[in-house]
Amino acid sequence: MHTVALAVTDGILPFELAMAHEIFDSAPAGFAGPWYRVALCGSEPVRAGRFLLAPEHGLDRLPQADTVIVPGWADVDRPPPGGLVDAVRAAHAAGARLASLCTGAFVLAAAGLLDGLRATTHWAHTGDLAARYPRVEVDPDVLYVDNGRVLTSAGKAAALDLCLHLVRLDHGSSAANAAARRLVVPPHRDGGQAQFVTTPLPAPRQQPLAELLSWVLERLDQPLTVEDLARRAGMSARNLGRHFRSATGTTPLQWLLVQRIRRAQELLETTDEDVEAVAAATGMGTAATLRRHFNRTVGVPPDAYRRTFRAGGERPGAGRKGAGPDRA
Template sequence: MNAGSIAVVVPHHIEMPSWDLYELSIPCTVFGKPQPDLADPWYELRLCSTGTGDGPPTGDALAFRTRHGLADLVGADTVIVTSVPDACVDDGVPPPPELTAALRRAHDAGARMVSLCTGAFALAEAGILDGRRATAHWMHTAQLAERYPKVDVDASVLYVDDGDVLTSAGLSAGLDLCLHLVRRDLGAHVANQLARRMVVPAHRSGGQAQFIDLSVPAADDEGLAPVLAWAMERLDRPLTVADLARRAAMSPRTFYRRLQAATGTTPLQWLLNQRLGRAQSLLEATDLPVERIGELSGLGTANNLRHHFLRQIGVSPTEYRRSFPGHA
């Protein structure tokens, strides 16, 4: 397991809008703060700017200065590109040529390339996404597909892991992707512990939709919480809507209506989501055979597990496991 060095590129020239701070803070929080009890050494993070200059920022922008420039991208193990300026998306202004040239050099040198939200426009302009599946915030995927027809744009997913090139949707999906990188590099246990410290979900698979049905109640529901906890402890056993309704002391129709109102999904889809989540955890953290994981997660046979993985997550269980080399 290896953390490596990460260069975060801020495509704004000197100034960046204040609303982009959240996105910049994601890689800084995930990779920039040493976590010696989880992995030592931790990542080496450096922020790289597209230019230097003086003078106060204008409007709601913030001045951005760092001692690292585009030349520092070469040599990094991973290069992360945050969102490009709005003009690159809304007005068709291409990202700075010096930026795209630096990204190509880093990619040619073997760096893993990552974009958050509209940072995909910079990777696409550099030709790095040609022939690859990629994503961005759903509000901008149409422009991305139109402007870069060689890119296979998927507007529905949270993030795309294409091996040495990864792209994410906007805002919280960028956090999902950064935690996914930690899982790939340092294993599921480290990523889970880090997510716990950040008080965020440990893992959302990239294949999940940007618009997603909730798997747990959005608000406290004293009538549902105990039965859902009971079901989570018995995912490896046959469970029906009637079983859950009986446990909740409700009629099946009432239980169906209450669960759908609380989670946005049906009881059977809720069960499937939880079983897929259990299977993902087992694939990430153990070397158990796929057949056994199908049994423990309640998805049955290996063929049934593969069917649901391909349909819901977009990859086979074996392919999914390859992304997490640090098995317990």
């Protein structure tokens, strides 16, 4: 069973800690197979906001974990605790996958694990992270960054996105979607989506894309174009692109491709349809087109993806020390 260690210390942010525990400690309804074993690791006692925690294990347990989650911590104006930094560095050396939530990126940066890598944190602290750790390529405009064995997220809701992304890597889209449904949150937001938009969005009923997005998701088997979407929305293609960028952080075609790939993942996981049929059901047209986009987006061909998840096994590299998960 894949062990997820939650690394805690005094001053840890309770929301990120509780959210990670909620996702990784309980399998969603209907999930068959091993989920995760969660270990709370830290010095005793640990204060998180107004809560006093008694971790089950010391920080020396981190190198034995498959995945180490470093939640955000409150006081980013002072260096992270040396014991936590050393334990995180040792876990990485032992082959664990490391993921920081919100300001937990300061811990990974202090351990030298973000040097030369692209990373993010809460938008209010990206400037501090870049100034303090100049060897880190800080991206202030994304929800999360996946570097394989080292992942970082922005704050609060983006930390939830990253945790669901890890579930998707380990157990597939169906499991991640089921976990999202239990939490009553969107099943997938791409890591490259903007952390926030400068222009407030209208209320949901007034949001011009709300009905359009639902309409598209019901027709992924059709060869939709930007002109088709613009016509449905009752606006020009240029105006549609502007609304899409504001609401989703991406273009209509990029968003549509991601939805087609996600649908293909679900079909490969849950049906016996061949790749040609999956390509037709997702609007890709041909198996060759599906294979090209799927391999580029997910990192493995559709057939290999199906063999992994239909067999109920782990994603290649996800549970082995010294190997990071495939990119998705």
